[in-house]
Every structure is written in C-alpha cells, then in structure tokens.
Amino acid sequence: MSELPFAATTPVSVSRIGLKAKNAENLAAYYRAVVGLEELARDGSVITLGASGRPLLEIENDAAARQEDPRSAGLFHTAFLLPSRADLGRWIKHAIANNIAVDGASDHLVSEALYLTDPEGNGIEIYADRPHESWKWNGAQVEMATAALDIPGIVASVPAGSPEWKGAPENSVIGHVHLRVGKPAEAEDWWNSEFGFDTVAQYGSSAVFLSSGGYHHHIGANSWQSPGAGKRESGQTGLTWVEMRSATAKAEETREDPWGTVIRTVPNKV
Template structure:
C-alpha cells in the first residue's frame, strides 16, 4: 500500500470539501466515473464520496439553488492528490482512452496536474507531487511555475503489464483547495492570522499559495476572475465549505473568511 502523501501529514491539512449542487446524482456519478471516488453514504439529499472509508467530498442537494457565479468568491478548484506519479499516469491513460475532456495540463515543478470542470462548473485538479527533496526553494517558500506537462513521460511511468486505472487509490487525499477571492492580500492575512499558515509562493498580485508544515500549498487564493468580489451569495451552487484537519485543535470549530466562505476545523491527524 502507498504511504500517505506529505500534504496529509502536516499539522494542518485539508480533510473534506462540501459542494452545494442542483443535481447531486449527476455530480456523484461524475466524481465516481471521472475522479474515481467511491460513494460512502447518502442521507436526506447529501451524498458522501471518498476512497476506502475516508470521505473527501460531500454533495449537498439544493435543487432551487442558482448556478455559481465564476466572478464571485468561491471555489476555483478542489485538488485531488494521488499517491504516486504512476497513479497519475494511469489516470491520464484512461482519460486518453475514454476521451475525457480536460481544461489543461501543467508541470508546476513541485507537482504535475490535470484540470477539469464538473457538470455544474466546479473546478477540479487531479495531481501528483514530486518528492519534497526535489522542490526548489524561493526565499522562505518554494518555486512554483506553470509549464507544459510531459504526457509521454507520465505514461512511461505506468508498467507495461499494469492493470490500469482502478479508481482513486487508497491514500488519495484532497491535497489542496484553491479559492476565488476578492483580494489575495486580504486572504493571505486571514490564513496567517486564523491558521498560522505560511506564504509559500505568489503569482504577482493576483494569487497566493499558503500552507502548513512546509507543503507547497494547502490553500490557494486568486482574484483572476473575482477581483473586488464582495460577500458570497448563499443561494448559489458551488463551494459550501472547506474542512481542515488540525493536530493543534482541541475541538471542532467553524469560521468564515472575509467573503463568507465557511472553513471548518476538526481535530486530529489523518491515519
């Protein structure tokens, strides 16, 4: 069995993401078929999906909700971290065979990633990290770039006699969540003060990447389409909440960031 990714072993990490959806059944089918999650439970219009017995994504049905506004504060993408590069290669091979539409593919130096959009407009990243000891340092943070992904190299990491993609493997996690915000500077200050996160990298004045324990980022925050956005509209689909797991917390808690995004915290470490 693979080991837990480094992202999940830091003092604070991402536990689960909740999405408000007009059609939970369609979204659940998408995350099962495309991302490879398993349905773990359902009750009163809520569907929980994950790997093994570990929930990673919760879909909350609200048929009356209006569609998400991509120019508002909310979710840019949920990033599902696979345990190894070969796992990502397996996913890419299946995506090619099944002609799964993707929005992009990037080499970020610290990681390699594919990007998709679910049927209700929620962004998704499927990625694998490079070994931490290969990350290039940039001041107190890490060097992150957006380069062309070497697809043939990824596919070459999959053994010739491999069984292929069998769904998201054990020890897949939500490695990070990337948020749309009205002002990355305000977001950066909020995550510093409320969670003690370190700033690991910036893309100019429009994006900041923050983390616990030296990871490249557990939270991204950008204003590429949402500069100046005000408080969130709770009547829309999209991000319902982000849940962080913290070895520093003594009891569950809930906060709202500067745009009303709900950030929950549960105590403990991932096992």
C-alpha cells in the same frame, strides 16, 4: 500499499470539502466515473464520496439553488492528490480511454497536474507531487511554474503489467483547495492569522499560495476572475465549506473567511 502523501502529514491539511448542486445525483456520478471516487454514504439530500473509505467530498442536493457567478468569490478548484506519479499515469490512460474532457495540463515543478470542470462548473485538479525533498526554495518561497506537462513520460511511469486505473487509490487525498477571492492580500492575512499558515508563493497581487509544514500549498487564493468580489450570497451552487485537519484542534471549530466561505477545523485523524 502507498504512503500517505506529504500534504496530509503536515500540522494542518485539507480534509474534505462540501459542494451544493442542483443535481447531486448527476454530479456524484461524474466524480465516481471521472475522478474515481466511491460513494460512502447518503444522508437525506447529501451524498458522501471518497477513496478507500476516506471521505473527501460531500454533495448536497438543492434543485432550487441559483447557479453561482464565476466572477464571485468561491471555488477555483479542488485538487485531488494521487499517491504517486504512476497513479497519475493510470488516471491519464483512463481519461484517454474514456474521452474525458480536460481543460489543461501543467508541470508546476513541485507537481504535475491536469485540470477539468465538473458538470456544474466546479474546477478540479488531478495531480501528483514530485518528492518534496526535490522542491527548490528561495528562502521562504517555493519555486513553482506553469510549464508543458510531459504526458508521455507520466504514462510511461506506469510499471508494465501493473493494474489499470480502478478508481482513486488508497491514500488519495485533497492536497489543496484553490479559492476565488476579492483580494488575495486579505486572504493571505486571514490564513496567516487564523491558521498560522506560511506564505510560500505570490503571483503579484493577483494570487497567493499558503501552507503548513513546508508543503507547496494547502490553500491558493486568486482574484483572476473575481477582483473586488464581496461576500458570497446564500442559496448558490458551488462551494459550501472547506474542512481542515489540525494537529492541535481538540474539537470541531467553524469560522468564515472574509468572503463568507465556511472553514471548518477538526482534530487530525488521518
């Protein structure tokens, strides 16, 4: 059995997210077939998906929802973290065998990742971390990059004769959530003050990466598509909330970031 990824062992980490969809059935089918999540529960218009019993994603059906504007504040991508490089290799083989459309693939030095877009326009990252002991830090800043991904090398890391991809393995988690915001500096201040997150990387004034406990990032915030965006409008598709686990939380809390994105905090129960 794999170990829980480092991302989920820090004082604060991502637990799960909620999406609003015009067609929750169709969207849930995509996350089952492509990401490998399993359906865990249904409650009215909400479908809960996860991995090995761990809830990761809730999809709420709202056929009347307006399609969100990709230039508005919202979700850039949800990053599903697999426990090992071999698991990522299995997923890549699964994607190739099933002609799954991929938008991009990158080596970020701290991690190796592939990117997709779901049928309602929500971004997805499927990734595996390199051992956190190997990450390079320049003071408080972690070294990250966007380089070509060694797909053959990742596929070759799958042990010969080992099982093929059978869905997201045990201890798959949401490693980070990357948000579209109007002003990254404002997001940085909010996550620093509300969650005590450290700023671990910045790309000029257009993107910031923040984390707890020395992870490379639990939250990313960029204005690449959304410079100057204001508060999110209600009744849209896309991100409805992000839930964080906290080692110090005694009960559930709910707050909103400067763009009206609901951020829940729950006690840490990994």
